[in-house]
Amino acid sequence: MAKTMFIDTTKCMACRGCEVACKNWNDLEADIQPFNGSYQTKEDFATQTYTVVKMTEVVNNGRVDWIFGKRQCMHCTEAACIMVCPKNAIKRSPQGAVWIDHDLCIGCGYCVQNCPFGVPKLDTVNHKSTKCNLCVSRIENGLTPMCAKTCPPGAIMFGERQDMEVAAHKRLAVVKRTHPNATIYGNEEAGGTVLYILTEDPSVYGLPPHGTQVPWQVKFWQNFARPIGNIALGGTLVLLLVAAWFNYVQKPKEPPVHVEGGVK
Amino acid sequence: MRVSRRDFLKISGMTAGSLFVRELGFNLDAIEAKVPELKTASCQATPTICPYCSCGCGILIYTKGGQLIGSEGDPDHPINQGAVCSKGAAVRQVYESPKRFTKPMYRAAGSDRWEEKDWDWMLNRIAEKVKETRDRYFEREQNGITVNRCHAIANMGGAALDNEEGYLLHKFARMLGVVYLEHQARI
Numbered sequence: 001m002a003k004t005m006f007i008d009t010t011k012c013m014a015c016r017g018c019e020v021a022c023k024n025w026n027d028l029e030a031d032i033q034p035f036n037g038s039y040q041t042k043e044d045f046a047t048q049t050y051t052v053v054k055m056t057e058v059v060n061n062g063r064v065d066w067i068f069g070k071r072q073c074m075h076c077t078e079a080a081c082i083m084v085c086p087k088n089a090i091k092r093s094p095q096g097a098v099w100i101d102h103d104l105c106i107g108c109g110y111c112v113q114n115c116p117f118g119v120p121k122l123d124t125v126n127h128k129s130t131k132c133n134l135c136v137s138r139i140e141n142g143l144t145p146m147c148a149k150t151c152p153p154g155a156i157m158f159g160e161r162q163d164m165e166v167a168a169h170k171r172l173a174v175v176k177r178t179h180p181n182a183t184i185y186g187n188e189e190a191g192g193t194v195l196y197i198l199t200e201d202p203s204v205y206g207l208p209p210h211g212t213q214v215p216w217q218v219k220f221w222q223n224f225a226r227p228i229g230n231i232a233l234g235g236t237l238v239l240l241l242v243a244a245w246f247n248y249v250q251k252p253k254e255p256p257v258h259v260e261g262g263v264k
Numbered sequence: 265m266r267v268s269r270r271d272f273l274k275i276s277g278m279t280a281g282s283l284f285v286r287e288l289g290f291n292l293d294a295i296e297a298k299v300p301e302l303k304t305a306s307c308q309a310t311p312t313i314c315p316y317c318s319c320g321c322g323i324l325i326y327t328k329g330g331q332l333i334g335s336e337g338d339p340d341h342p343i344n345q346g347a348v349c350s351k352g353a354a355v356r357q358v359y360e361s362p363k364r365f366t367k368p369m370y371r372a373a374g375s376d377r378w379e380e381k382d383w384d385w386m387l388n389r390i391a392e393k394v395k396e397t398r399d400r401y402f403e404r405e406q407n408g409i410t411v412n413r414c415h416a417i418a419n420m421g422g423a424a425l426d427n428e429e430g431y432l433l434h435k436f437a438r439m440l441g442v443v444y445l446e447h448q449a450r451i
Contacts, residue, residue, distance in 0.1 A: 025303075137299055137300040150337055240280065
C-alpha cells in the first residue's frame with residue numbers, strides 16, 4: 001500500500017528546515033531573492049526549489065493569524081502529470097512517489113501546464129521538468145523523505161496512507177477547538193493527495209478549492225486521444241503490409257511500368 | 265522536397281514499423297520500476313554536533329572517498345532525534361561554501377582591508393597583545409582589597425562550545441584576570 005505525507009500546518013513554525021534539507025538532499029543551489037516585505041523567502045516553486053513554506057497573514061475577529069503552509073508536490077493518486085507526459089518520464093514508485101525520470105524527460109512542459117497545483121517548473125537550460133520527488137530513493141529504501149525527517153516540531157509526518165488519514169482526523173478534532181473552520185485537504189482532491197490540515201480556505205495557502213480533480217481534457221487525452229493515435233499507427237502498418245502483400249506476393253499479371261512520379 | 269505517393273507509403277510504413285518495435289514484447293517493467301539509487305547508500309556516516317545554537321543537535325555527515333555527499337539529522341541522538349532546523353540542515357555549507365575562510369584573516373588597526381596570515385604569526389600576535397594588555401592593566405588590589413583582575417580584556421564564548429572547551433576557556437580567562445566573561449547567547 002502506498003505511503004503518503006501528512007502536513008499539519010498548525011504545528012509548522014516556519015523554520016524552513018524542510019526547504020534547506022530538501023536542497024541539501026537534492027543538491028540544489030540556493031536561490032537568493034530580494035526582500036519583498038515578508039519572511040517568506042521564496043515566492044513559488046522553482047527549478048532549484050522543490051518545497052516552499054508560504055506565509056500569509058489573515059485577520060480573524062481582530063486577531064492576526066500568521067498562516068504557514070508548507071507546499072510541495074501533492075503526489076496525486078490521479079496525477080495529471082503522469083497522464084499527459086508523452087515520454088512516460090513521470091512515474092509512480094511502488095511507495096507512492098510521483099517522480100520525474102530525468103533520463104527520459106524531454107522538457108516539453110505538458111506537466112507544467114496541466115498540474116492543478118502548479119507544482120512542476122521547467123528548467124529551460126537543461127530542458128527538464130523539475131519538482132519534488134518525495135525523496136523517492138529514500139522512501140524506496142525504507143527511509144522517510146528529508147523534509148519529514150528534519151521537521152523539528154513534527155508538522156510533517158510520513159507513513160502508510162491509512163495511518164496518516166487516522167492521524168489527520170485525530171488532529172483535526174483537536175484543532176477544531178481553536179479553529180472551527182479547520183478542514184482536511186487531500187482526501188479526495190485529484191484522487192487523493194498529500195494530506196493537509198488547513199485552518200483557512202485552501203486559497204489562503206495557494207491551493208485550489210476542495211474537491212479539485214484532474215481536468216476532463218487531460219482524461220480525454222489519456223483515455224481517448226492517445227489510444228486513437230496508437231490505433232491509427234497500427235492501422236497504417238497493417239494496411240501497408242496488406243498493400244505490400246498484394247504488390248509483391250500476388251504479383252499482377254503484367255509487370256508495371258515505372259515512370260517518374262509513380263506507376264502508370 | 266517532392267514526395268511521390270510510393271515514397272509517402274514507404275515513409276509511413278517505416279515510421280509505423282519502427283514505432284511498432286517497442287510493442288514486440290520487450291519487458292520494460294524492470295526499467296519502468298527503476299528508482300534512483302540512494303545517494304548515501306555506500307557512504308560513511310560520521311556523527312557530529314551542530315555548530316550553531318546551544319541545543320547541540322546531532323548531525324550525521326555522509327562521506328564517500330573523502331568527498332562530502334550530504335548531511336542529515338542523527339536519528340539516534342537524544343536531543344533532536346533526527347530533526348534539524350534550517351541552520352542545522354545547512355551545516356554542509358560550513359565545509360562547502362565558496363565564502364568559507366580557510367586561512368586566518370588579519371586587519372591591522374586603522375587598515376581598511378583584510379590580509380591573509382599564517383597561523384603561527386596569528387597566534388604569536390594574539391599572545392603578544394594579550395600579554396601586553398594584561399601587564400599594562402592588571403590590578404592587584406583596590407581600596408586595600410585584593411582583586412587580581414584585568415578590566416582591559418573581555419572574553420566571548422559561543423554556543424557551539426562544548427562542556428570541556430567551555431571549562432578550559434573559563435579557567436584560562438580567570439587565570440588572566442578577566443571579569444567580563446560573557447556568552448554569545450546572553451548578548
